[in-house]
Amino acid sequence: MNYYMIAESVWEGLVKDNISFMIKSIDRSKRLVITSETVSDTLNQFPRIDELSEYTFTNHTNWVGDGTGITLEEIELNEYISEIDD
Amino acid sequence: MGTTSKIMVSLATAINKVSGSAISGLANIVGQTISLFTNANSVAKSLTTGTAQAIYVTDSNSMGVEWDDDDDFSISFWIKPGWNTSLNTNIHLFSSTDVGGGVNSDTFRMWYDDGNNRLNVQWRSGGSHRRHNFWTFHANSGKYAPAYAAAGLGTTYWNSGNRGNVGDDDYTLITFCKGTANSAADSNIDMYWNGTTLGTSHYTNGNHVGTPAMGNNDKQIFLGSSSWSGYVKSGNNTETKYDGLTMWDTKLTASHVTELWNGGTPINATTHSAADSYLKGYWEFESDGTATVGEDMVINGNSNIETR
Numbered sequence: 001m002n003y004y005m006i007a008e009s010v011w012e013g014l015v016k017d018n019i020s021f022m023i024k025s026i027d028r029s030k031r032l033v034i035t036s037e038t039v040s041d042t043l044n045q046f047p048r049i050d051e052l053s054e055y056t057f058t059n060h061t062n063w064v065g066d067g068t069g070i071t072l073e074e075i076e077l078n079e080y081i082s083e084i085d086d
Numbered sequence: 087m088g089t090t091s092k093i094m095v096s097l098a099t100a101i102n103k104v105s106g107s108a109i110s111g112l113a114n115i116v117g118q119t120i121s122l123f124t125n126a127n128s129v130a131k132s133l134t135t136g137t138a139q140a141i142y143v144t145d146s147n148s149m150g151v152e153w154d155d156d157d158d159f160s161i162s163f164w165i166k167p168g169w170n171t172s173l174n175t176n177i178h179l180f181s182s183t184d185v186g187g188g189v190n191s192d193t194f195r196m197w198y199d200d201g202n203n204r205l206n207v208q209w210r211s212g213g214s215h216r217r218h219n220f221w222t223f224h225a226n227s228g229k230y231a232p233a234y235a236a237a238g239l240g241t242t243y244w245n246s247g248n249r250g251n252v253g254d255d256d257y258t259l260i261t262f263c264k265g266t267a268n269s270a271a272d273s274n275i276d277m278y279w280n281g282t283t284l285g286t287s288h289y290t291n292g293n294h295v296g297t298p299a300m301g302n303n304d305k306q307i308f309l310g311s312s313s314w315s316g317y318v319k320s321g322n323n324t325e326t327k328y329d330g331l332t333m334w335d336t337k338l339t340a341s342h343v344t345e346l347w348n349g350g351t352p353i354n355a356t357t358h359s360a361a362d363s364y365l366k367g368y369w370e371f372e373s374d375g376t377a378t379v380g381e382d383m384v385i386n387g388n389s390n391i392e393t394r
Contacts, residue, residue, distance in 0.1 A: 023201045026172045065172035065322040066133070074176060077218060078202050081288070084225040 003046035004033050005055075010041050016082035021075050025062050032056070032063070034075070049075065123354040125394070128164070128257075128329035129371040131310030132388035135318040139387035141309040141328070141375070142317075143367075144185055149380040150366040151182075151307070151333050154192070154300040155209055155217070155268040160334040161196070162261035162346055163309070164253075166394070167246050168324035173200040177321040179260065180331075181313035184303045189314045190215075192300040196262055197319065203243045205277065205284070207262055207270065215296035217270035221277050221284040223250075232285025236278075246323060251280055253350020255394040257329060261346065263337045268298060276337070281347030283340060307333075307367075310389070329394065333367035333380070334360065355379075 001020070011022075011031050021034040030043060032052060046052040050072060057069030064070060132139040145151060153159045161180055169177055176197045184191035194209040203224050210216035224241045226234040237244065238251035252258050261278040270292030277284045309328050311317045320326070330352045338346075342360050346353065355361060355368045356378060367380035371391060375383030385391065 023174070026174050064175045065170070066175055066177075066319070067322075068175060068318060070175065073213075074199075077206070077208075077293075078199055078204070084222050084230060084288075 001034055001036060001049070002038060003049060003052045004035070004039050004042045005044035005046075006031055006033060006039060006042050010039065014039065016080075016085075019080045019082070021078065022080040023063065023070065023078075026065055027062070030062075032070075033080075123357075124372065125329070125352045125370065127372050127391050128166070128327045128394045129309070129375070129385060130168075130325035130327045130390055130392045131320050132390075133320055133322060133325060134388060135311060135316060135320055137317050137386065139320075139389055140311055140317050141383060141385050141389050142313070143307050143369075143375070143377070143381050143383040145305045145307060145381060147304045149333075150335055151380070152302040152305060153194070153335075154302050155211070155298045156266055158264055158266045158335075158337040160261060160263040160336065160338040160342075161332070162259060162334070162338075162343070163331040164257040164259050164329040164352060166255070166257045166327040166329075167244060167249060167321075168326040169200065169321035170245050170247065170323035171243065173245065173322045175199075175201060176206075176319050177326070178308070178310070178312045178319040179328075180307075180309060181311065182305045182307040183313040184301070185306050187303075187306075187314065189213075189312070191314070192303060192305075193313065195312065196260070198244060200243060200245070203239075204288075205260075207275065207277070209270075209298055209300065211298040211300045212296065215298045216294075217268065217298055218293040218295075219270040219272070219275060219287040219289050221287055229286040232283060233279070236280070236282040236284050251282075253280060253347070254352070257327075257350075257352075257394065259330075259343075259347050259350075261338065261343050263343075265337045270294065276340075278340075278343045278347075280350065281344040309383070325389075325392075327392065327394070329371055330355065331367070331369045331371075332365060334364045335366050336360065336364040338364075 018037040181195040204220040206220040208218040263276040265274040267274040368378040
C-alpha cells in the first residue's frame with residue numbers, strides 16, 4: 001500500500017477501486033489517501049500507515065476539527081467505499 | 087376532546103401534550119396520582135474531554151443493562167448536533183464499557199463519522215474481536231435511499247447547520263435495536279432516524295473481525311463521548327445536546343420506535359407500551375442526571391443542563 005497526501009485535482013485521476021482510505025482536509029483542498037496505485041504527483045508521502053496517522057495528530061488543524069487526529073483504527077474502520085463516494 | 091367528565095375504572099396513563107387550550111378545571115380525582123410530564127431541558131456535552139467533563143453513569147449491576155454480544159437490546163436518545171462542517175472526525179454519541187475498562191473491555195458504541203457521513207455501531211471484546219456496521223446518508227440510490235430519505239440531510243453531511251428531519255426543538259431521535267445474534271448483519275440490527283428505519287446497513291453480513299465474547303459485567307455508560315481512557319470525541323464548535331436517553335432490554339420493533347418518536351414530541355418513556363417489560367434505563371435531563379429508571383448519571387464540568 002501507498003500513503004499519500006495529494007491535491008484535490010490529483011484525486012480525480014486516481015483509480016477509485018484501488019483506494020482503501022480517504023479523508024479530505026477541512027478546507028477540502030487536499031486529501032490523504034491509501035491506495036495500491038503508485039502516484040507521482042503528491043504533496044507528501046508517508047512510509048507507513050502509522051506515520052500518516054501521526055501526521056494528522058501533529059497537523060490536526062488542517063485535518064481534524066476537534067484537536068485530535070485520525071487513529072489507526074479509525075483508518076481501518078472508515079474504509080473508502082467508491083460505491084457511495086464519500 | 088373538549089371535556090372529559092369522567093374516567094372510571096380505567097387508568098389514564100398519559101397525556102403527552104395539550105397545546106393551545108387551557109385546562110379550566112379538574113373537579114375530582116379520587117385516589118389517583120397525577121404525574122405531569124414536562125420536557126423543557128436537555129443535557130449539553132462539553133467539548134472538553136475527560137471524565138471531569140463527562141456525562142456518565144457507573145452501573146452497579148442493578149439496572150439490567152449489562153448486555154453481552156448475544157443479548158437483544160435497544161438504545162434511544164434525542165440529539166441536537168452542535169458540531170459543524172469542520173469536525174471531519176468521529177463524535178461518539180453513546181458508549182459503554184466495563185467499569186474501569188479500556189476500549190476492548192466489552193465495549194458497545196455508537197458514533198457519527200463526520201469525515202464520511204456515516205452513523206456507526208460496534209461491539210467488541212478485543213481489537214481482533216469485534217462487530218461493526220454503519221449507515222450513510224448522502225447517497226440517494228439503491229439500498230442507501232431509505233437512509234437518505236429518513237435523515238433528510240440531502241447530499242451533504244449531518245451537523246448544526248444541516249440537521250435534516252427533526253422533531254420538536256430541532257431534535258432527532260436516534261434508536262439502535264439489536265437482536266440476539268452476535269452479529270452486525272443487517273438481519274440482526276436496525277437503526278432508526280426519528281420514527282423511520284434507515285433501511286439496509288452498509289455491510290449486509292456485518293463487518294466482522296474475530297468473535298467478540300463479552301461478559302455481563304457492570305458498565306460505565308457515557309453520553310456524548312467515548313467510554314474509555316480519555317473520554318474523547320465530543321465534537322467541535324458548540325456543545326451537542328442530548329435528551330431522553332432510554333435503554334431497553336429487547337430489540338424494539340418499528341411500531342415501538344414510532345410510539346417513542348410520537349411525531350417529534352418526546353413522551354414520558356415510562357408510559358411507553360414496552361416500558362413495563364423492557365425499560366431498564368431512562369434519563370430525562372430536566373434538572374440533573376437523576377434517573378427516572380435505572381441509576382443516576384453524573385454530569386461533570388462544563389457539561390450541563392440547558393433549555394432544549
